[in-house]
Amino acid sequence: MAEPMKIRALLKGDVADIRVLVAHSMETGQRRDAAGNLVAAHFIHSMTVTHNGKPVYDGQWSQAVSRNPVFAVRIKGARVGDKVVVSWTDNKNDKRTDEVSVAAG
Amino acid sequence: MNLSSRAAAICAFALALATGSGPVTAQSKPEDGLALGRKMLAEDNPGDLWVERGQRLFTAKRGPKNASLEKCDLGMGPGVVKGAFAQLPRYFADTDKVQDLESRLLTCMVELQGFKREDIIRTRFGTLDRDSDMEALVSYVGAASNGLRMNVRLTHAKEREMYKAGEYAFYRRSGPLDFACVTCHGESGKRIRLQDLPNMTKAEEMREVVATGWPAYRGTHSTVRTMQHRLYDCFWQMRLPDLGFASDLSVALTAYLNYSANGGEIKLPGVRR
């Protein structure tokens, strides 16, 4: 089962800086394991973010995104307490959704 | 990094070796081009994911004895993680040994949870195929001391013995490259290729290395590495035989280095290349 993401959402002025850490192997499909077998491609291909229910960020990713991905989103006109929901889906259809409230920066 | 001492050091080398070549072309130093990337990587630390996983592992009932680590005494009393990193390595009466964080966790996982020692040692370092529980636990315990200061003491005779052994080992040259720790870590402002080499004979540099260094998320390894791994890696680069995990030699070096970092404010896990 996918591990929880770690999300920081800090308000700076009227912009919320959302920074996300994700535990995911982001396998390229070109790596061999210790036994010499090719490890199948396994990577997040969709990353979406909503702000108080409205979509703000729709990311399409490839296997070139680093293992244990780090990404960031900036939302203007945000306020402390606003709800930010982050969801990913990978190419094996594993999914994970986590949410956080915007905090004072 | 003190520029004048750096320049002086380079001159000293040049004179000593009688090569005295002129300055490299007047280009910007390579570290200028690296600084931005290092800053950007330090801002978001995937090691924080290891801290959370470590916390889940610490409190979960696991192993043949179906026990958590909440009775594990890391020197602050059973289950107390806050402040534990700051005072390790230290002497433990139950094992009659000086132990660092990894070797103490190993004791707890074997004694309290019933894991086999060799299984924990086999999986001590994570790979791209398998995460390491040890790396997660060390991240959790390390981060629990954030904001505190390193405070390793040498009150027990065995602690003093280990400190001196670590010092001896730090200066001990061996192997096909004639290296000791001090070969690369005895001067300030030096680099192996583009990687800065901390001067481990200087307390102010050691405070940063120990208190903000290991455990650290290593980008090249895509996992958190611990001090035991850092030392293992150094021995590997020195072309020495595998450094035994939790061996007295590794704990002695850690005792020597951590003691010299006393007073350093803890901020873990770190982020490294």
Added chain:
Amino acid sequence: MKGVSQFMSRAAASVVGLAGLVIAGCAAFPDAETTAKNTEQMVTDAHTLGAPALIRRSVQDTSQRACSMIGGSEGSAKLSQEQAASLVKTARDSIQYPASGKLSGDWKTGAQLVTDGRGQRIVNGQVEKLPGNGALCTNCHAMDPTEVNAGDVGPSLVAYGKQRGNSEAVARYTYERIYNAWAFMPCSNMPRLGTNGFLTPEQIAHVVAYLIDAGSPVNRQ
């Protein structure tokens, strides 16, 4: 009791940091002989994987032992004149030359060697398998001025040949210096690459060519 260190004040902690050696010095440390004996035993116990020949790498030779003084590094090695002379003689006597007699080889082969940092590393008791060891040079030395990825533990060697020429004498000095730096400066940080068998005489000659050949990137600017 357990809370003492936890709540130790900042000031007290930093005092320990600075003055720790002095304070700890009041309680007895083991003497140097005991420490040496303890630590040598720890070294033996720390290495258990691999063939005996690999394990023996951690055993010191006489010269290494002489260069391991506590508090010392190459700059501050406190050797007596007698010790220094003995180390230099041991080093000098160990130097061997290529069978061909050519002390300067092919700089292009040398170019491959100098940036190669691999060779002889051990994991789980097994040595990495390579056709030959790298010469490790750019780990510590700048050589090609256009290559940023070079260390500075050792002095810059940019324009090495341009400054010295490529005479037989320069080739010999450079060859010997790489083969065993301790013949010139006992306890130098520079590994004794030839004496320790890390590089072959022929490999060293290629590195010499890379340093002194007029066509090498080292001397182009």
Added chain:
Amino acid sequence: MKFGGSAGALVTLAAAGLLKTSQAAAAVWNKAGFESKGVADAVKSLGASAAADSRDIVITAPDIAENGAVVPIEVVSRIPNTQSISIIAEKNPFPLAATVDFANSAEPYAYVRIKMGQTSNVRAVVKADGKFFSAVKEVKITVGGCG
């Protein structure tokens, strides 16, 4: 010429579903683009073959990365009505690394860490008001440590 190209691209993008960001559904993964083995094909898949160079795209990335496994890339677009930012590592086996579509209150800002196999230009392609713009920055990848 630029304008003609981007008008065509707009149609392509609409067909690919990239303009659906105001809806909750995620954009359709740009399979052709992510599987492209060359920069030209990757750019073409975005409909951005005629993208104009722009100084209003700011790429923040290290001049030298000491680790090709995690190269941080930040892109800020100052072009009004920016709709998407794509990041392309030109010498990667599959150059297109990510495309981010923005909607509602999002700032035109993308930050992600990518893998880079070798020293290469990183290209940012911005779509704004249906037109395409791009900028590049070189990132040198080094072998770190003792090699």
